[in-house]
Amino acid sequence: MARKRDLHTLLDEEIFQLLEKHKQELGDQKSVIEKALVEYDRRKHGHRLVIGDFVAVIKRKETGVAALDRALEGGIPEGFLVVVTGPPGCGKTTLAMQFLQAGVAKKERGICFSAEETAEQLARHCLSFGWDLKHEVENERLDLIGFSRLPIDEMQNLILRYGAKRVVFDSINLFHTPQELRASDSWRSLLKVLKENGVTTLLITEKPSSQEGASDPMDFMGDGILQMGTVETRDEVLRYLQVRKMRATKHSMRRFQVEVGKQGLQMLGPLVAER
Numbered sequence: 001m002a003r004k005r006d007l008h009t010l011l012d013e014e015i016f017q018l019l020e021k022h023k024q025e026l027g028d029q030k031s032v033i034e035k036a037l038v039e040y041d042r043r044k045h046g047h048r049l050v051i052g053d054f055v056a057v058i059k060r061k062e063t064g065v066a067a068l069d070r071a072l073e074g075g076i077p078e079g080f081l082v083v084v085t086g087p088p089g090c091g092k093t094t095l096a097m098q099f100l101q102a103g104v105a106k107k108e109r110g111i112c113f114s115a116e117e118t119a120e121q122l123a124r125h126c127l128s129f130g131w132d133l134k135h136e137v138e139n140e141r142l143d144l145i146g147f148s149r150l151p152i153d154e155m156q157n158l159i160l161r162y163g164a165k166r167v168v169f170d171s172i173n174l175f176h177t178p179q180e181l182r183a184s185d186s187w188r189s190l191l192k193v194l195k196e197n198g199v200t201t202l203l204i205t206e207k208p209s210s211q212e213g214a215s216d217p218m219d220f221m222g223d224g225i226l227q228m229g230t231v232e233t234r235d236e237v238l239r240y241l242q243v244r245k246m247r248a249t250k251h252s253m254r255r256f257q258v259e260v261g262k263q264g265l266q267m268l269g270p271l272v273a274e275r
């Protein structure tokens with residue numbers, strides 16, 4: 001009773017309307033009051049609460065690279081668009097296909113739009129790691145669009161129709177500049193659709209070796225950046241991966257050595273040259 005009297009004296013007309021509404025819908029007074037207070041707060045401090053909710057319910061998608069998942073508090077946050085960038089041959093496509101494979105293992109459909117390889121080439125590339133993409137395509141768990149020059153709105157339709165939860169664009173800057181993408185309504189619409197449907201996306205971009213480690217305009221397009229590259233020691237060339245940015249995630253900025261081997265990409269400890 002005391003709580004009821006307090007509410008009468010402290011709260012305004014608006015909350016009593018909300019209370020009435022919820023009372024009719026739910027009946028139980030305790031839960032009505034709780035819900036009304038939450039909604040009242042949400043109206044007054046909506047922005048802050050939305051961010052709070054987002055962090056609280058964050059789901060992560062495993063990349064398929066165990067040590068990378070550990071470095072990302074379990075994986076890439078669901079619905080993120082992550083730029084995977086680096087010079088030729090550093091392992092970008094391998095990482096991306098491993099990410100799609102990890103999705104298939106969790107019954108999440110994936111699509112790869114490859115601008116530089118045919119679907120057959122890509123499937124052959126992956127078979128060398130023991131991933132049978134042909135089988136996954138036949139069973140409608142994966143779709144591969146080779147030598148893709150599809151307009152953005154067609155890619156969007158395909159993603160929606162297929163119900164993809166993981167998408168890879170390899171490499172986007174072969175046929176779009178960041179300026180074009182940013183100014184494009186269809187690109188913005190695609191981003192919105194990806195977010196609304198909780199699709200986690202890897203956007204592969206190419207970076208000349210001379211610009212490795214430096215930001216370029218493509219890097220500003222993602223919620224995260226996975227920078228890949230190579231370093232030359234006295235007698236070998238080592239591959240590395242660095243999480244340059246991952247929103248909503250506490251991560252190291254160290255460069256970790258990676259190896260491409262029989263089972264795909266594996267992340268090892270900190271780069272030897274930097275230990």
Ligand SMILES: Nc1ncnc2c1ncn2[C@@H]1O[C@H](COP(=O)(O)OP(=O)(O)OP(=O)(O)O)[C@@H](O)[C@H]1O
Pocket residue numbers: 086087088089090091092093094095128129206260261262
């Ligand atoms: N089956 C395999 N076993 C071991 N290493 C492999 C295998 N397949 C590829 N590699 C290594 O991975 C490299 C290519 O990796 P990947 O195609 O993922 O790189 P990328 O960054 O996508 O390159 P690009 O920018 O040219 O597309 C090869 O040059 C080779 O060194």
Ligand SMILES: [Mg+2]
Pocket residue numbers: 092093094170
């Ligand atoms: Mg590639």
